[in-house]
Amino acid sequence: MRTLVTGAAGYIGSALVRALLAERGAAHAGGPLLLTDRAIPNPQAGVEAGSADGAARDRSDVSRIPGDIADAALLDRLFEEPIDTIFHFAGIVSGAAEADYEAGKRVNLDATIALLERCRLQAMAGGPVVRLVYASSIAVFGTPLPRRIDDATAPAPTLSYGTHKRACELLIDDCTRRGFIDGRALRLSGVVVRPPLANGALSGFNSDVIREPLAGQSYVCPVSPEATIWVCTLADAVGNLLRLAQIDGASIGPRRATTIPSLAISIADIVAAIARVDPEAARRISFAPQPAIEAQFGRWPLDCAFDKGRALGLACVASIDDVIRTHLETR
Numbered sequence: 001m002r003t004l005v006t007g008a009a010g011y012i013g014s015a016l017v018r019a020l021l022a023e024r025g026a027a028h029a030g031g032p033l034l035l036t037d038r039a040i041p042n043p044q045a046g047v048e049a050g051s052a053d054g055a056a057r058d059r060s061d062v063s064r065i066p067g068d069i070a071d072a073a074l075l076d077r078l079f080e081e082p083i084d085t086i087f088h089f090a091g092i093v094s095g096a097a098e099a100d101y102e103a104g105k106r107v108n109l110d111a112t113i114a115l116l117e118r119c120r121l122q123a124m125a126g127g128p129v130v131r132l133v134y135a136s137s138i139a140v141f142g143t144p145l146p147r148r149i150d151d152a153t154a155p156a157p158t159l160s161y162g163t164h165k166r167a168c169e170l171l172i173d174d175c176t177r178r179g180f181i182d183g184r185a186l187r188l189s190g191v192v193v194r195p196p197l198a199n200g201a202l203s204g205f206n207s208d209v210i211r212e213p214l215a216g217q218s219y220v221c222p223v224s225p226e227a228t229i230w231v232c233t234l235a236d237a238v239g240n241l242l243r244l245a246q247i248d249g250a251s252i253g254p255r256r257a258t259t260i261p262s263l264a265i266s267i268a269d270i271v272a273a274i275a276r277v278d279p280e281a282a283r284r285i286s287f288a289p290q291p292a293i294e295a296q297f298g299r300w301p302l303d304c305a306f307d308k309g310r311a312l313g314l315a316c317v318a319s320i321d322d323v324i325r326t327h328l329e330t331r
Helices: 011-024 072-078 092-101 103-125 160-177 205-214 234-246 267-277 277-283 291-299 307-311 322-328
Strands: 003-006 032-037 055-061 063-064 085-088 130-137 181-188 188-194 219-221 228-233 257-259 263-266 285-287
Touching: 003 055, 011 032, 011 188, 032 072, 032 257, 085 103, 085 181, 085 234, 085 263, 092 103, 092 130, 092 160, 092 219, 103 130, 103 188, 103 307, 130 160, 130 234, 160 181, 188 234, 188 257, 205 219, 205 267, 205 277, 205 291, 205 322, 228 234, 228 322, 263 267, 263 322, 277 285, 285 291
Parallel strands: 003 032, 003 085, 032 063, 085 130, 130 181, 181 257, 188 228, 219 285
Antiparallel strands: 055 063, 228 263
């Protein structure tokens, strides 16, 4: 069983790699693990030197293969031997995809289409049908956001990033229907508390508003206290992606996208939770709302349901207090 992780150096991708390595343990059970990204730090200590062709081996079951996911030559290398499972994280996020349409389309859409085509060709040649786990996003819902979102809410993206994600969801449905892959997609909400990242994510305030004041820094929030957001933890994201990879596809149904169960809270709720553990930190937060950011990222309905995800065994952190406590314990 060969497992590929694209975007393996990213915040979520690298955490998922650590979880996969922990599952395999010292016995290296579970088959070869292929990691790809533009540059890939060593996922654990004790790695061997990189090989002459650019690949590097961390341990006998892990190969790091750096490259551009939109490059056909990289896909040639990744599919030199049959692949059984893919976790697909590689992408260009909201603000960056808006700023550079060509780059966003090339990485988010064209590269995913090319990856699906390699999976199709593998299946048509008699190889294994790839179980593909795709990191989608709640960005598939656009503005103005409806008063309620549940599993019946039709996606209507209003950013290029969300459009790319929705297009890939539909392609995954179609390729699964045709038997080319066994696909499933998880629509991630805001994963908190992230470290500072210059990746162009316009929703980064959902982590900044927690991390910065608790680190002793003043923070000017670009949305109002009344803004409402959906968040989950890194542990939620990784655990639910692994869960989604393990379950039988028939239980997901023909529409393979599932929205991750999330906390629906206001920025005021977050500030109040910070105040409960550090009143001074809460006083370091001020507000300078930017209407465009608040409309797109700060109007998530508090009236929401994640019944499909919960029925599949997906979980969510219990409260924002738990999010903050975990952040303080692990920072």
